[in-house]
Amino acid sequence: MSIEIPKTLDDLPNSSPRWVGRGVPRVEDPHLVTGRTEFIDNVVLPGMLHAAILRSPIAHARIRSVDTSQAEKLAGVFAVVTGEDAKRWSLPSPTMPEEWGTHCMATDKVRYVGEPVAAVAAVNRYVAEDAIELIAVDYEPLEPVADAVKAVGPDGPLVMEEKGTNVMLQRVFTWGEVDEAFADADRVFTEKFRWHRLGANPMETFGVIAQWDPVDESLTLRASVQSALHFGLGRAAVLGLASNKVRVIPHPHGGSFGGKGGTRGCDVAALLTRKAGGRPVKWIEDRSEYLTGGGSQSWDRHYEVSLAVKNDGRVTGLHVKLLDDMGATGEAFGAVNTVKPLACFTGPYAIPVARYDLTLVATNKLPQSPYRGMGPPPHNYVLEQMMDIAARGLDMDLAEIRRVNFIPKGAFPYTIPSGNEYDSGDYEAVLDKALELADYPALRDQQAAARAEGRCVGIGVVSAIEPGVFDWNAYAVVGAQGTGVPEGATVSIDVLGKITIRVGFAMEGQGQYTLATQLVADYFCVGFEDIKVVVLDTHSAPPAFGPGGSRLGVALTGAVLGACERLKAKLVKVAAGLFQMDASQVDLVDGNLVAKDVPGVEMPMAAVAGTMLGRSDLLPPGVDPRPEATYVWTAPGRTEADEQGRAKTYLTAAQAVHVVMVELDEETGLVEILEYCVVDDCGTRLNPATVEGQTEGSIAQGIGAALLEEYVYDDQAQILTSSFMDYLLPTVNEVPAMKKGIVVTPSPFTPLGAKGCGEGAMHTTPAAVLSAINDALLPLGVRANEVPASPNRLWTLIHDAKPQAAGEGPR
Amino acid sequence: MTTQQTISVTVNGTTHEALVDPRTTLADFLRGELALTGTHVGCEHGVCGACTVLLEGRSVRSCLMLAVQADGTSLTTVEGMEEDGNLHPIQLAFVEEHGLQCGFCTPGFLMTVRELLENSPDPSDEEIRDALGGQICRCTGYQSILRSVKLAAAKLQGAPLAGTTESP
Numbered sequence: 001m002s003i004e005i006p007k008t009l010d011d012l013p014n015s016s017p018r019w020v021g022r023g024v025p026r027v028e029d030p031h032l033v034t035g036r037t038e039f040i041d042n043v044v045l046p047g048m049l050h051a052a053i054l055r056s057p058i059a060h061a062r063i064r065s066v067d068t069s070q071a072e073k074l075a076g077v078f079a080v081v082t083g084e085d086a087k088r089w090s091l092p093s094p095t096m097p098e099e100w101g102t103h104c105m106a107t108d109k110v111r112y113v114g115e116p117v118a119a120v121a122a123v124n125r126y127v128a129e130d131a132i133e134l135i136a137v138d139y140e141p142l143e144p145v146a147d148a149v150k151a152v153g154p155d156g157p158l159v160m161e162e163k164g165t166n167v168m169l170q171r172v173f174t175w176g177e178v179d180e181a182f183a184d185a186d187r188v189f190t191e192k193f194r195w196h197r198l199g200a201n202p203m204e205t206f207g208v209i210a211q212w213d214p215v216d217e218s219l220t221l222r223a224s225v226q227s228a229l230h231f232g233l234g235r236a237a238v239l240g241l242a243s244n245k246v247r248v249i250p251h252p253h254g255g256s257f258g259g260k261g262g263t264r265g266c267d268v269a270a271l272l273t274r275k276a277g278g279r280p281v282k283w284i285e286d287r288s289e290y291l292t293g294g295g296s297q298s299w300d301r302h303y304e305v306s307l308a309v310k311n312d313g314r315v316t317g318l319h320v321k322l323l324d325d326m327g328a329t330g331e332a333f334g335a336v337n338t339v340k341p342l343a344c345f346t347g348p349y350a351i352p353v354a355r356y357d358l359t360l361v362a363t364n365k366l367p368q369s370p371y372r373g374m375g376p377p378p379h380n381y382v383l384e385q386m387m388d389i390a391a392r393g394l395d396m397d398l399a400e401i402r403r404v405n406f407i408p409k410g411a412f413p414y415t416i417p418s419g420n421e422y423d424s425g426d427y428e429a430v431l432d433k434a435l436e437l438a439d440y441p442a443l444r445d446q447q448a449a450a451r452a453e454g455r456c457v458g459i460g461v462v463s464a465i466e467p468g469v470f471d472w473n474a475y476a477v478v479g480a481q482g483t484g485v486p487e488g489a490t491v492s493i494d495v496l497g498k499i500t501i502r503v504g505f506a507m508e509g510q511g512q513y514t515l516a517t518q519l520v521a522d523y524f525c526v527g528f529e530d531i532k533v534v535v536l537d538t539h540s541a542p543p544a545f546g547p548g549g550s551r552l553g554v555a556l557t558g559a560v561l562g563a564c565e566r567l568k569a570k571l572v573k574v575a576a577g578l579f580q581m582d583a584s585q586v587d588l589v590d591g592n593l594v595a596k597d598v599p600g601v602e603m604p605m606a607a608v609a610g611t612m613l614g615r616s617d618l619l620p621p622g623v624d625p626r627p628e629a630t631y632v633w634t635a636p637g638r639t640e641a642d643e644q645g646r647a648k649t650y651l652t653a654a655q656a657v658h659v660v661m662v663e664l665d666e667e668t669g670l671v672e673i674l675e676y677c678v679v680d681d682c683g684t685r686l687n688p689a690t691v692e693g694q695t696e697g698s699i700a701q702g703i704g705a706a707l708l709e710e711y712v713y714d715d716q717a718q719i720l721t722s723s724f725m726d727y728l729l730p731t732v733n734e735v736p737a738m739k740k741g742i743v744v745t746p747s748p749f750t751p752l753g754a755k756g757c758g759e760g761a762m763h764t765t766p767a768a769v770l771s772a773i774n775d776a777l778l779p780l781g782v783r784a785n786e787v788p789a790s791p792n793r794l795w796t797l798i799h800d801a802k803p804q805a806a807g808e809g810p811r
Numbered sequence: 812m813t814t815q816q817t818i819s820v821t822v823n824g825t826t827h828e829a830l831v832d833p834r835t836t837l838a839d840f841l842r843g844e845l846a847l848t849g850t851h852v853g854c855e856h857g858v859c860g861a862c863t864v865l866l867e868g869r870s871v872r873s874c875l876m877l878a879v880q881a882d883g884t885s886l887t888t889v890e891g892m893e894e895d896g897n898l899h900p901i902q903l904a905f906v907e908e909h910g911l912q913c914g915f916c917t918p919g920f921l922m923t924v925r926e927l928l929e930n931s932p933d934p935s936d937e938e939i940r941d942a943l944g945g946q947i948c949r950c951t952g953y954q955s956i957l958r959s960v961k962l963a964a965a966k967l968q969g970a971p972l973a974g975t976t977e978s979p
């Protein structure tokens with residue numbers, strides 16, 4: 001049955017939309033503000049045990065022996081597992097690139113600090129923690145692979161000896177006549193950059209309750225997972241179980257941002273419940289485990305970037321050389337981080353040709369995970385720094401060089417050199433609005449006045465693309481196969497006209513249940529109180545990926561409206577039978593089934609649903625009597641990648657311009673944000689208040705990335721940041737007030753014209769803050785090319801450039 | 812293992828007597844023994860503030876306190892905020908101003924704001940930032956939380972205000 005999903009709000013079958021497009025309160029909130037939401041650690045099952053995991057204290061060592069005998073004797077301990085159990089009951093993790101995986105617990109050697117070595121299930125977490133202290137591991141320390149740049153060379157230790165190299169992947173992608181562009185350029189600018197490890201840190205860590213059924217050898221996982229279906233398939237593969245023998249019940253979770261991780265801990269819990277004869281085993285990752293061994297770390301990059309530029313400011317070529325420190329394995333999508341930039345390689349600019357020289361290196365650090373943005377934020381940062389460098393080299397204004405290079409409004413849909421297609425946009429309008437909102441000339445005057453007083457003040461003007469609605473083909477070059485990422489929803493009406501929406505993803509914080517409710521309320525002209533959103537487990541849910549890759553707002557809209565359309569078609573058919581008319585003569589209007597040409601002949605939707613549920617004898621032949629329908633939406637028009645990785649990947653391209661003014665304290669190296677302005681275009685705003693929340697939250701994460709957040713490893717690959725006292729998250733005192741503006745160019749390719757917007761400003765803010773810092777540093781003749789631009793780094797830069805200014809230095 | 816101790820604590824007006832291990836944290840006691848799972852644990856080292864509860868009206872980190880230290884005291888948790896089944900004005904303000912996303916940190920914020928507004932019914936921006944400086948939210952970027960606190964203060968002072976969310 002082919003259906004037409006509404007393209008605009010006017011296409012909804014009601015007189016006027018009342019909910020979609022408004023910043024309505026969220027249906028999730030009453031449970032959350034009263035502490036009633038069922039986060040995984042709230043769940044208690046009969047007979048449940050609690051797990052604790054023993055983790056490696058050293059980065060690289062051979063395991064001579066693991067002695068668990070004392071732990072096994074401790075009262076209250078039910079099961080102890082080690083690498084031997086992992087070998088017996090599981091396989092090495094699948095990876096990207098392929099065959100860079102290990103078991104969930106170390107078998108032959110440990111490869112990073114925090115790697116699981118053994119685990120215990122006991123009556124409570126306290127006893128479990130006591131027990132792991134009784135496990136004796138004999139390590140033979142090996143020289144660690146601590147420096148990714150050195151690790152590329154032929155000498156030195158190897159993370160995986162059997163590979164014969166630490167290089168996981170080395171590829172050069174060339175899109176167009178790049179050498180010619182650089183040869184023909186008036187100017188070529190080249191710079192090196194360093195982006196240090198940082199990561200997601202949702203306030204809730206990962207948690208799972210695993211329960212093994214020894215009779216039919218199946219596994220039930222209640223977990224705080226972002227994508228239950230995908231997670232379950234992965235666990236089945238690792239645990240050697242049939243895919244229908246792993247059932248995942250996704251629980252609401254306290255944020256993810258891509259970095260919920262948890263696969264190893266989940267697999268360990270699965271081994272423990274199996275060893276404990278099927279007693280449920282809860283494992284809640286603690287914060288220190290998350291920071292050192294969880295889904296916490298992303299993007300550890302060394303860049304060298306060149307820009308070919310004409311004297312009029314047009315950028316004619318881009319060459320990006322990236323070496324990324326993947327950590328010990330390829331198990332957690334780290335490589336995906338490095339190839340997602342193909343979806344937006346040349347940013348919002350009409351740069352005709354580009355080259356990407358990509359090297360992925362294994363080291364003895366935690367394997368990289370996804371984080372909001374999934375890799376482009378550092379790429380956008382280096383591209384935007386290069387735009388600034390070119391502007392200064394040509395004596396152009398920061399805003400003007402961007403304007404000169406923007407993809408023009410009339411050029412959409414526009415295919416970028418790396419193959420992705422941008423759907424729509426009006427980048428100059430966004431820039432103009434941002435400059436106006438910030439009062440850019442006035443900011444420049446303020447800066448001049450501040451500089452005259454000897455203050456170190458700078459302004460950044462940057463732009464970036466947020467690719468929205470991911471497709472697996474975007475990551476084909478590192479081994480993700482195929483196209484299509486499904487999102488399904490089932491909408492059903494009960495005998496009293498109440499509506500249930502069933503989905504396959506758990507609440508995560510973006511307000512998606514509210515969005516689903518808004519859509520159905522408008523479609524069937526009912527109130528919020530008439531609708532309930534229910535999350536199903538992987539045995540019963542329609543195919544669903546859930547949030548990720550700035551997709552769910554768009555994908556869920558497609559799924560819910562598709563289900564509504566199908567349900568409407570059923571209701572129309574039944575009503576037509578009851579009216580003794582042809583279905584073409586009946587329509588759904590404001591929640592009633594009406595005969596189009598016969599005034600007064602109509603039935604409320606609830607009455608039609610009631611007839612279907614109670615009087616199947618009255619239904620026309622061939623009509624399914626259930627007043628419910630399912631639709632599974634996938635992004636249309638996606639293509640397979642060619643040999644250079646080019647494909648139509650992400651469906652939408654939101655765009656933003658940020659204008660930021662900062663002041664550096666030369667005495668301390670601290671940065672204060674004086675002004676923050678953002679204008680973005682993410683198409684139709686289905687709930688402006690939740691979109692605004694994504695913008696504000698992602699600006700805060702971007703500020704953390706730019707100024708504070710860094711996982712520090714020493715030269716023995718020992719992690720030095722294992723608590724929130726070392727790994728600094730932005731507090732209310734680091735996040736400034738923001739001026740916000742919007743431009744709306746609806747996507748021609750999506751339901752209702754919305755574009756992906758969840759990653760939001762993470763794509764733009766780090767670049768914007770660094771641009772402003774470098775503008776401030778301009779009179780000193782130095783550049784901050786390392787992220788985060790932490791006080792120690794900035795102070796050193798200032799001190800080296802201008803020793804008298806920095807005095808004695810920070811204490 | 813150390814001998815268990817009997818403690819008596821009053822939580823949200825109900826007095827509980829319980830036998831606890833001396834090493835049990837107050838957070839684990841509230842969540843595990845009393846099934847008051849609205850208090851969340853985000854870091855277990857006193858930085859994130861998610862586990863904040865009120866002890867004799869003062870905010871404390873329940874992850875850094877032992878249950879035995881709370882013996883004989885009166886506590887308030889997020890479960891104690893509703894009045895006659897209605898959301899407390901602070902809770903209402905957070906809903907109306909979208910002062911939460913994933914909501915995991917929210918109970919800690921609510922407790923902290925309740926303490927702030929009881930001591931300073933009309934706080935300045937600086938006072939609000941000071942009070943919230945020990946609470947981490949990873950989702951919102953804090954701007955909607957600041958708006959929520961302002962709205963909560965106004966509601967508690969009886970102003971007939973609504974938030975910026977829209978209704979049809």
